[in-house]
Amino acid sequence: MSKSTQLPKASQLNEFSSLELAQALMEKLSISPNDWHRLKSNRNVRASEQVAAAVVFLLKDQPQEALLRLQQATGWLDRSISAPPCPSHGEQKK
Structure with a gap:
């Protein structure tokens, strides 16, 4: 691994809380x-952002909100949901 792609040492990561890292x-x-x-329709990208x-x-002790995000991530991965239209495009006709 080159120096630019090396992961920080565990001791460096310990300087941050789990919440800060998340x-x-x-x-x-x-x-x-x-x-x-x-990227709006990239299923892996969308699922990754929802899981994070x-x-x-x-970590903020909000399991219901976490569950909603996990359900969204599952929907992206199992193809049961799709990207909504771009918000800026829907606003122009008002």
């Missing part, structure tokens, strides 16, 4: 507005 992962996996159109959000809610 929030960082959620932020990293969230689709940015600039990438929305390109579920972990955050679990």
Whole structure:
């Protein structure tokens, strides 16, 4: 592994709480507005962002919110849900 791709040592990660690490992962996996159109239907990306959000809610002791996110992730993976239309496109006809 090159230096740029090495994972931080466990001692470095211990400086952060589990919640902080989960929030960082959620932020990293969230689709940015600039990438929305390109990734909105990518099932793995969408499921990953929902699972990361579920972990955050679990760590915040909000199991019902976590369950909703896990159900969304399952829906992306089993193809029972699809991407909604772009919010900005639906607003233009008002």
